[in-house]
Amino acid sequence: xxxxxxxxxxxxxxxxxxxxxxxxxxxxxxxxxxxxxxxxxxxxxxxxxxxxxxxxxxxxxxxxxxxxxxxxxxxxxxxxxxxxxxxxxxxxxxxxxxxxxxxxxxxxxxxxxxxxxxxxxxxxxxxxxxxxxxxxxxxxxxxxxxxxxxxxxxxxxxxxxxxxxxxxxxxxxxxxxx
Numbered sequence: 001x002x003x004x005x006x007x008x009x010x011x012x013x014x015x016x017x018x019x020x021x022x023x024x025x026x027x028x029x030x031x032x033x034x035x036x037x038x039x040x041x042x043x044x045x046x047x048x049x050x051x052x053x054x055x056x057x058x059x060x061x062x063x064x065x066x067x068x069x070x071x072x073x074x075x076x077x078x079x080x081x082x083x084x085x086x087x088x089x090x091x092x093x094x095x096x097x098x099x100x101x102x103x104x105x106x107x108x109x110x111x112x113x114x115x116x117x118x119x120x121x122x123x124x125x126x127x128x129x130x131x132x133x134x135x136x137x138x139x140x141x142x143x144x145x146x147x148x149x150x151x152x153x154x155x156x157x158x159x160x161x162x163x164x165x166x167x168x169x170x171x172x173x174x175x176x177x178x
Contacts, residue, residue: 023061050166053166054164056162065151071143074143074169076168083135084132085110086162086164104174106156112135113128117145
C-alpha cells in the first residue's frame with residue numbers, strides 16, 4: 001500500500017480501516033468506535049466470588065471506546081458491578097494517600113457509561129474532570145452482558161488509561177487504605 005504500515009489500506013495508521021487517524025497512538029482494542037463494534041473483553045480471573053479484568057487502552061480526542069463484557073455465563077446468586085477508569089498519571093487513592101493525582105482539567109476529563117448489551121438500556125454513568133472514575137451497580141440488571149463506553153468529554157482529552165471491571169457475586173465495597 002506504500003504507506004509502510006503493512007495493513008494494505010493506504011492510510012498510514014496501521015489499523016486497516018482506511019481512515020487516517022488523527023491520533024497515531026491508538027490501542028490494540030481498535031476498532032471499537034461504535035456499540036456494534038465493541039471489543040469483546042475476556043475475564044482474566046473468574047472465581048466463585050467474582051470475575052475481574054484490567055485492560056490498558058488509549059483514548060484519542062473525540063474518540064469513543066466500546067467494550068463488551070460477558071456476564072450471562074457467570075453463575076452468581078447476586079450481581080454487583082464495579083468499574084474503575086484511571087487516566088495515566090493518576091492513581092485511585094490519589095493525594096489522600098500521597099499517591100499521584102491529576103488536577104481537574106479538560107485534558108484529564110473522562111466519562112464512562114454502562115449499558116445492558118442486549119437492550120442498550122443505560123445502567124450507570126459518571127464523568128470526572130480529574131482522571132478517576134469509580135462507578136458500580138447492584139442487582140439483576142447487572143446479571144446480563146454489559147457494554148462499557150469510555151470517552152473524553154472534551155477535545156483536549158487524549159491519554160492512555162486503565163479500565164478495571166469486576167462482577168462480584170456479593171455486594172461489598174473496596175476502600176483506599178494508605
